[in-house]
Amino acid sequence: MPDNLIVTISPHIRSEDNISRMMLDVIIALSLNILVSICFYSWRAFSLILTCIVFSISTEVISQKIMKKKGTVSDFSAVVTGLLLGFCLPPSLPLWIAAIGSIFSILVGKQIFGGLGHNPFNPALVGRAFLQVSWPLQMSTWISPFDGITTATPLTIDKLNLPGVIPSYEELFLGSYAGSLGETSVIALLLGAGYLLLRKRIKLYIPISYIFTVVIIAAILNKDVLFHVLSGGLILGAFFMAADPVTSPLTDKGKLIFGAGCGLLTMIIRFRGGFPEGVCYSILIMNMLTPFIDKITRTKKFGVVGQTR
Amino acid sequence: MSKSNKPGISAPGTAAFLYGVLKGNPVLVLMIGLCPVLAVSTSIFNAVGMSIAVAFVLIGSNVIISLVRKRTPGEIRIPVFIIIISTFVTIVDYVIRAYSPELYRQLGVFIPLIVVNCIVIGRGEAFAYKNTVKLSFLDGIGTSIGFFIVLFVIGLLRQLFGKGELLGKVIFSKPALIMILPPGGFITIGVLMGILTYYNLKKSKV
Numbered sequence: 001m002p003d004n005l006i007v008t009i010s011p012h013i014r015s016e017d018n019i020s021r022m023m024l025d026v027i028i029a030l031s032l033n034i035l036v037s038i039c040f041y042s043w044r045a046f047s048l049i050l051t052c053i054v055f056s057i058s059t060e061v062i063s064q065k066i067m068k069k070k071g072t073v074s075d076f077s078a079v080v081t082g083l084l085l086g087f088c089l090p091p092s093l094p095l096w097i098a099a100i101g102s103i104f105s106i107l108v109g110k111q112i113f114g115g116l117g118h119n120p121f122n123p124a125l126v127g128r129a130f131l132q133v134s135w136p137l138q139m140s141t142w143i144s145p146f147d148g149i150t151t152a153t154p155l156t157i158d159k160l161n162l163p164g165v166i167p168s169y170e171e172l173f174l175g176s177y178a179g180s181l182g183e184t185s186v187i188a189l190l191l192g193a194g195y196l197l198l199r200k201r202i203k204l205y206i207p208i209s210y211i212f213t214v215v216i217i218a219a220i221l222n223k224d225v226l227f228h229v230l231s232g233g234l235i236l237g238a239f240f241m242a243a244d245p246v247t248s249p250l251t252d253k254g255k256l257i258f259g260a261g262c263g264l265l266t267m268i269i270r271f272r273g274g275f276p277e278g279v280c281y282s283i284l285i286m287n288m289l290t291p292f293i294d295k296i297t298r299t300k301k302f303g304v305v306g307q308t309r
Numbered sequence: 310m311s312k313s314n315k316p317g318i319s320a321p322g323t324a325a326f327l328y329g330v331l332k333g334n335p336v337l338v339l340m341i342g343l344c345p346v347l348a349v350s351t352s353i354f355n356a357v358g359m360s361i362a363v364a365f366v367l368i369g370s371n372v373i374i375s376l377v378r379k380r381t382p383g384e385i386r387i388p389v390f391i392i393i394i395s396t397f398v399t400i401v402d403y404v405i406r407a408y409s410p411e412l413y414r415q416l417g418v419f420i421p422l423i424v425v426n427c428i429v430i431g432r433g434e435a436f437a438y439k440n441t442v443k444l445s446f447l448d449g450i451g452t453s454i455g456f457f458i459v460l461f462v463i464g465l466l467r468q469l470f471g472k473g474e475l476l477g478k479v480i481f482s483k484p485a486l487i488m489i490l491p492p493g494g495f496i497t498i499g500v501l502m503g504i505l506t507y508y509n510l511k512k513s514k515v
Contacts, residue, residue: 100485108496112503130487133486133487133490133492134485134486134487134488135483135485135486136486138483
């Protein structure tokens with residue numbers, strides 16, 4: 001696969017962009033979030049994220065050697081996968097579980113399907129879903145930032161009516177509450193997303209329709225709208241995982257449908273499902289529907305007279 | 310073996326025997342009978358018990374179907390197959406219930422379900438109905454061995470990684486729960502499928 005293949009619908013225009021530059025921008029966008037999570041959980045965050053990245057890169061290198069494929073580790077995509085996987089893990093997770101998750105993400109989520117650009121599912125979320133099913137206890141034990149006391153996430157407190165204080169909007173916005181490493185700090189994530197927007201790396205269709213759907217459903221059900229937008233992995237998922245160009249639809253209309261589907265499924269899982277949070281599974285399910293959405297939203301051909309179907 | 314692409318028509322004895330093991334492995338190549346494979350392969354004990362039960366039914370029904378093939382009108386062959394197969398399944402059902410209640414409890418509904426197992430009906434329809442008794446017998450043994458090997462390997466891997474113990478010894482103290490759940494079964498089968506397809510492709514190129 002050439003390095004400079006860009007996936008979008010026609011018309012096309014040439015540019016000097018390539019995948020490694022794009023992935024580097026994602027890493028820059030997420031770097032503030034890394035600092036925030038290290039600030040919250042100190043060495044735990046640092047070692048978890050480092051483990052994920054190291055094992056992602058080495059799995060990519062080794063599997064491509066075994067499959068006798070051209071090494072693509074220099075495009076930084078494995079780094080991004082490792083980083084995103086690290087962000088959606090609980091801070092107290094043992095390092096060996098994170099390592100297995102990274103190996104699974106790259107091997108089963110990506111390389112088995114043919115590497116970057118061929119994976120039907122977001123590799124980081126594949127890894128997270130695998131870990132969630134394999135070690136449910138460790139994957140649902142949360143600690144609060146700074147002091148490291150075991151506690152429940154706000155969504156769990158809300159869902160199960162546990163005794164516990166639901167953080168204020170301010171805390172939810174800054175991220176100083178229990179949750180996955182990199183999902184809590186909305187401000188850091190939004191700043192990162194803003195950088196990607198400035199660099200024109202992401203289109204807003206998916207995040208906007210995703211968050212908008214969540215808002216609508218929360219409003220209809222008469223729930224706390226702002227709480228459901230700010231808590232859990234919604235912002236991280238909407239901007240950095242659902243909007244992944246490989247696993248989301250190509251057309252703008254398709255992106256809107258994709259985001260709305262993610263939002264609907266997230267809210268269904270939050271209110272009716274067994275888990276307190278549904279961002280991971282809803283994006284994976286919509287990934288599965290991406291080829292179908294692409295098919296029904298195919299753009300009209302120009303210059304063809306009469307029926308084109 | 311290289312000429313056994315269409316074993317249903319004219320395959321000699323060894324080809325009929327070997328076909329079911331590698332090139333026409335019921336689970337990994339033909340992808341039939343996946344339901345019991347997924348359901349009972351959570352431990353070696355279940356896997357071995359299930360494959361012995363299937364082997365008995367498969368070999369027996371293959372031989373009987375082949376014996377009556379010239380007297381069976383084409384229009385009603387499937388009902389005839391089902392009657393023959395269910396006879397053997399009933400025998401297996403009673404034998405397991407009498408001699409190994411533990412296995413009977415573990416396999417549960419999947420023993421009576423052998424009646425509609427795609428491997429058994431499939432080999433009867435595709436092979437035994439068109440071939441001599443001797444060849445059908447060999448095909449039944451080969452397919453049974455292929456099924457046994459796959460089920461044993463899947464059962465071994467899923468027991469090792471999903472329960473973390475082997476032969477009563479604890480190997481992993483915190484096993485991956487996914488491996489004894491359905492997704493783990495699918496992942497294991499997928500990986501084995503990939504390996505066997507790779508092997509078969511390499512062999513057919515040479």
